[in-house]
Amino acid sequence: MTTPLLELRGVTRQFGALRAVDGVDLQVPPGARHALIGPNGAGKSTLFKLVTGSMPVTSGTVALDGSDITKLGEAQRARRGISQTLQHSSLFLSQTVERNVVMAAQRQPGGNRHSLVPRRQKATRDRARELLVDVGLERRSGALVSALSHGERRQLEVAVALACEPRLLLLDEPAAGMSPAESGRLVGLLKALPDTVTLVIVEHDLDVVFALATSVTVLHLGKLLLTGSPDEVRASTAVQEAYLGTGRESLFLDTDGPAGLDVSRSEQGVS
Amino acid sequence: MADWFSENLVSILNGFAIGSLLFILAVGLSIVFGMMGVLNLAHGAFYLVGTYLAYSLLDDGVTWGGFLGALALAAVFGLVAGGALSVMTEPLAKRPILDQALLTLGVSLIVAEVLSIIYGNDVYSVAPPPGLDDRVDVGDGSLPVYRLALIGIGLVLALIVYLVVEKTSVGALVRASVADREMVSAMGIDNRKVKVAVLGIGSALAMVAGVLGTPVYGVDPGLDESVLLLALIVVVIGGLGSVKGALIGALVIGQVDSLGRALLPELASFILFGALAVVLIVRPRGLFGPRKVAS
Amino acid sequence: MSAPARPTTPAATAPAGGSSAVPGSRRSRGRAPLRAVPALAVLVVLALVPYFVGPDETDILSRVLIFGLFAVSLDLLVGITGLPSLGHAAYFGVGAYTAGLVAEHWTPNAPVPVLVAAGAGAVAAVLTGWLVVRSDGVFFLMLTLAIGEITSQLALQLDDVTGGSDGLFGIPTFRIGGEPLRLEGYRYWYVLAVFVITFAAVWLISRSPFGLALRGIRDNEDRMRSLGYSPFRYKYVAYVLAGAFAGIAGGLFAQFNRIVNPSDAGFALSAITLLALVLGGAGSLWGPVIGMAVVVVVRDYYGPDLGGHGPLVLGIVFVIAVYVLPRGFAGLAGLGALRGRRRGAVSAHATDPDDPGSGAVPGTSSEERPA
Numbered sequence: 001m002t003t004p005l006l007e008l009r010g011v012t013r014q015f016g017a018l019r020a021v022d023g024v025d026l027q028v029p030p031g032a033r034h035a036l037i038g039p040n041g042a043g044k045s046t047l048f049k050l051v052t053g054s055m056p057v058t059s060g061t062v063a064l065d066g067s068d069i070t071k072l073g074e075a076q077r078a079r080r081g082i083s084q085t086l087q088h089s090s091l092f093l094s095q096t097v098e099r100n101v102v103m104a105a106q107r108q109p110g111g112n113r114h115s116l117v118p119r120r121q122k123a124t125r126d127r128a129r130e131l132l133v134d135v136g137l138e139r140r141s142g143a144l145v146s147a148l149s150h151g152e153r154r155q156l157e158v159a160v161a162l163a164c165e166p167r168l169l170l171l172d173e174p175a176a177g178m179s180p181a182e183s184g185r186l187v188g189l190l191k192a193l194p195d196t197v198t199l200v201i202v203e204h205d206l207d208v209v210f211a212l213a214t215s216v217t218v219l220h221l222g223k224l225l226l227t228g229s230p231d232e233v234r235a236s237t238a239v240q241e242a243y244l245g246t247g248r249e250s251l252f253l254d255t256d257g258p259a260g261l262d263v264s265r266s267e268q269g270v271s
Numbered sequence: 272m273a274d275w276f277s278e279n280l281v282s283i284l285n286g287f288a289i290g291s292l293l294f295i296l297a298v299g300l301s302i303v304f305g306m307m308g309v310l311n312l313a314h315g316a317f318y319l320v321g322t323y324l325a326y327s328l329l330d331d332g333v334t335w336g337g338f339l340g341a342l343a344l345a346a347v348f349g350l351v352a353g354g355a356l357s358v359m360t361e362p363l364a365k366r367p368i369l370d371q372a373l374l375t376l377g378v379s380l381i382v383a384e385v386l387s388i389i390y391g392n393d394v395y396s397v398a399p400p401p402g403l404d405d406r407v408d409v410g411d412g413s414l415p416v417y418r419l420a421l422i423g424i425g426l427v428l429a430l431i432v433y434l435v436v437e438k439t440s441v442g443a444l445v446r447a448s449v450a451d452r453e454m455v456s457a458m459g460i461d462n463r464k465v466k467v468a469v470l471g472i473g474s475a476l477a478m479v480a481g482v483l484g485t486p487v488y489g490v491d492p493g494l495d496e497s498v499l500l501l502a503l504i505v506v507v508i509g510g511l512g513s514v515k516g517a518l519i520g521a522l523v524i525g526q527v528d529s530l531g532r533a534l535l536p537e538l539a540s541f542i543l544f545g546a547l548a549v550v551l552i553v554r555p556r557g558l559f560g561p562r563k564v565a566s
Numbered sequence: 567m568s569a570p571a572r573p574t575t576p577a578a579t580a581p582a583g584g585s586s587a588v589p590g591s592r593r594s595r596g597r598a599p600l601r602a603v604p605a606l607a608v609l610v611v612l613a614l615v616p617y618f619v620g621p622d623e624t625d626i627l628s629r630v631l632i633f634g635l636f637a638v639s640l641d642l643l644v645g646i647t648g649l650p651s652l653g654h655a656a657y658f659g660v661g662a663y664t665a666g667l668v669a670e671h672w673t674p675n676a677p678v679p680v681l682v683a684a685g686a687g688a689v690a691a692v693l694t695g696w697l698v699v700r701s702d703g704v705f706f707l708m709l710t711l712a713i714g715e716i717t718s719q720l721a722l723q724l725d726d727v728t729g730g731s732d733g734l735f736g737i738p739t740f741r742i743g744g745e746p747l748r749l750e751g752y753r754y755w756y757v758l759a760v761f762v763i764t765f766a767a768v769w770l771i772s773r774s775p776f777g778l779a780l781r782g783i784r785d786n787e788d789r790m791r792s793l794g795y796s797p798f799r800y801k802y803v804a805y806v807l808a809g810a811f812a813g814i815a816g817g818l819f820a821q822f823n824r825i826v827n828p829s830d831a832g833f834a835l836s837a838i839t840l841l842a843l844v845l846g847g848a849g850s851l852w853g854p855v856i857g858m859a860v861v862v863v864v865r866d867y868y869g870p871d872l873g874g875h876g877p878l879v880l881g882i883v884f885v886i887a888v889y890v891l892p893r894g895f896a897g898l899a900g901l902g903a904l905r906g907r908r909r910g911a912v913s914a915h916a917t918d919p920d921d922p923g924s925g926a927v928p929g930t931s932s933e934e935r936p937a
Contacts, residue, residue, distance in 0.1 A: 019858060
């Protein structure tokens with residue numbers, strides 16, 4: 001068996017008495033399109049932060065391609081090829097679309113981030129424009145991010161994340177707030193990524209999940225409920241219960257409404 | 272050891288006196304800071320107003336009436352000035368902290384220049400009030416009685432401030448604001464009123480410190496900067512928004528300054544900044560500061 | 567004033583945001599020569615000035631350029647990197663004393679004192695920046711304030727070297743090829759030459775990939791970290807560069823003024839330079855130079871008429887400017903150019919069409935970012 005690209009062992013994050021992520025073991029093989037689902041409050045976003053390093057683990061280890069990165073900071077992990085889009089947009093609102101992508105592209109090996117004079121920018125810029133074409137924002141490259149619509153910003157997030165040339169790309173609800181056309185395009189784009197990029201995606205829109213994912217992990221109340229193929233997950237009664245809620249809390253927590261597995265696009269995807 | 276102690280007892284007591292004064296000066300700055308996130312660069316200028324108040328009332332002869340009158344006036348002026356400053360910073364509340372700091376900087380330039388227009392640029396000294404102007408023998412030297420009195424005043428004020436902040440409902444509000452400003456305003460409390468009050472009291476303390484400090488440091492148009500810097504060092508060392516921190520920071524700096532001057536006169540100011548650097552390397556948020564400010 | 571290649575013509579700053587039809591056209595290569603025209607015109611006017619004004623006015627202009635350069639170095643820190651320093655004069659002072667000592671004891675020949683001053687400013691920033699740059703918010707303000715004060719205290723106390731409170735005086739003026747520059751006009755040209763070179767360097771840096779990273783750190787440090795940047799390193803390098811540029815300004819000042827006082831490293835200089843940034847608009851590089859011109863002219867030219875109370879006028883201007891000109895003069899200039907793209911709140915405040923994030927002295931936002 002090949003070394004998993006991402007391997008979590010007993011990863012736990014505690015906030016006071018609450019274990020937001022509780023002893024999660026997870027292996028994501030290289031090239032996988034792995035989805036992480038679960039009701040709101042299941043700990044998906046926290047788990048992402050533990051992988052990117054923007055939040056330290058309370059216990060457990062995180063390994064990327066066989067090497068332990070638990071102790072590394074966020075910037076170091078990013079340089080090893082972990083890239084992300086965030087649930088809350090964190091673009092540079094006051095910069096142009098193109099510069100947002102350039103900011104990420106110039107950081108890559110062979111990039112020119114240390115250059116103190118404006119030279120050798122053409123390659124970076126061309127790369128940025130290519131990515132903007134890929135996500136369908138080429139016509140907006142000179143616009144300020146603050147002038148973009150919500151959907152456009154999500155597209156830009158993806159372009160920025162791809163500009164980091166990731167080995168592991170973490171997408172936190174990339175389709176939230178997108179129109180059907182936009183999210184269809186996104187799925188196409190992500191599907192077309194080479195398998196040198198491993199995807200881990202958190203998404204409420206289960207259409208997107210099942211269109212993309214080759215494997216699915218279900219989190220519930222910080223614990224790993226199940227990992228399997230999309231079909232296995234679809235069939236699992238445990239998952240049904242977690243989603244439909246045998247207890248009040250999952251219904252209460254899930255702002256998307258009582259999302260069953262067959263639920264189609266929800267109107268308010270933003271959470 | 273006993274010899275050393277008796278040789279340096281004067282410096283140590285003097286250090287406590289300076290520490291007391293620094294506490295009165297710094298605690299206002301610290302709370303204003305921790306509560307409102309306003310770095311009040313006019314704090315030193317307010318101290319200067321206090322010294323000129325003392326000078327005006329005591330120039331013709333130091334009396335208890337004049338001294339107490341100066342203290343009372345300083346408190347009133349400080350409340351008014353601080354309140355006014357609070358109102359002035361209100362429109363800038365949503366702007367970066369530097370903008371508010373720059374506003375107070377402009378105010379401090381104006382205050383200092385107005386004082387220099389009124390009083391000129393000469394340096395004066397003012398005697399302590401009658402009865403406190405003698406010296407007493409301590410250890411191998413002697414110390415002005417006034418400085419011993421300062422220690423007492425400082426301790427009393429420290430106790431009052433501590434009790435107010437830790438034990439009263441107003442204090443609870445102040446502490447809550449230090450911990451989480453947004454939360455307090457989200458609770459529907461009009462924190463503008465709290466701001467006016469806190470900045471008023473903080474500025475009153477600065478002016479009172481100016482009056483109290485006059486018999487020690489005299490009247491000098493350059494004092495606003497040096498006093499502001501000392502207060503800032505105290506606050507940085509103690510940690511912002513902490514009464515206990517301000518007290519301990521003030522006492523530490525008082526001792527470092529006084530003993531430093533006595534033992535290593537030529538290195539005194541470097542020792543001061545050395546202490547600051549050491550604290551910041553070990554505890555970047557000060558000894559009693561919040562673990563992490565905005566995360 | 568001297569703003570190489572900054573687009574100031576309406577055509578060059580066509581709104582790009584509102585209408586998506588003209589993406590990137592602002593930046594197209596064909597316009598570069600056109601954009602350099604205003605800058606060259608300003609440069610020519612500046613170079614010809616000594617032919618039209620008297621020696622006193624020429625000296626004032628030299629001062630404007632020297633302190634303007636200092637303001638530019640502070641702008642790199644405050645406006646571009648978002649590090650609001652209250653003690654930047656420390657590096658100006660270090661440069662001034664260094665150049666003074668070099669000119670006195672080694673050689674007053676240009677450009678040696680200024681180059682050594684740049685090195686000294688950089689070294690001082692390397693030593694202090696390591697501590698300062700790690701802190702943020704009010705702690706950064708206070709630490710930089712402390713560093714400024716320590717430096718002027720040092721200047722006061724090391725009187726064997728610095729002349730203590732008397733200052734370092736009798737510094738030989740600029741020499742080129744052994745010839746002292748005795749005429750105001752020659753001194754002015756030398757100052758102008760150093761100014762233009764240094765300004766161009768800062769401008770290039772601010773437009774470079776490194777400069778873009780600095781702006782990113784200014785706007786959102788956490789996000790830069792997630793893109794793989796180590797903000798500390800970038801801020802540290804920016805701090806050291808700003809120290810070097812401040813050292814150059816100080817070095818010019820020493821040989822121009824021929825006397826350096828401890829107060830030249832003190833808080834007052836840092837304060838009025840921040841005023842210049844507020845007046846001119848931080849982040850635009852040219853705005854602070856204009857702001858500094860106002861400050862220097864009020865203080866040094868009209869100062870004597872104000873009975874020595876120039877600081878009072880400056881204090882009042884300061885208070886008014888903080889309220890009325892949140893983005894400085896550059897903000898006023900930027901408004902027209904940006905009208906077309908003002909949709910988001912941020913863009914409406916921008917001062918520099920090339921860097922809409924510039925504007926108001928950014929400092930550390932008091933508003934917390936969402937976690």
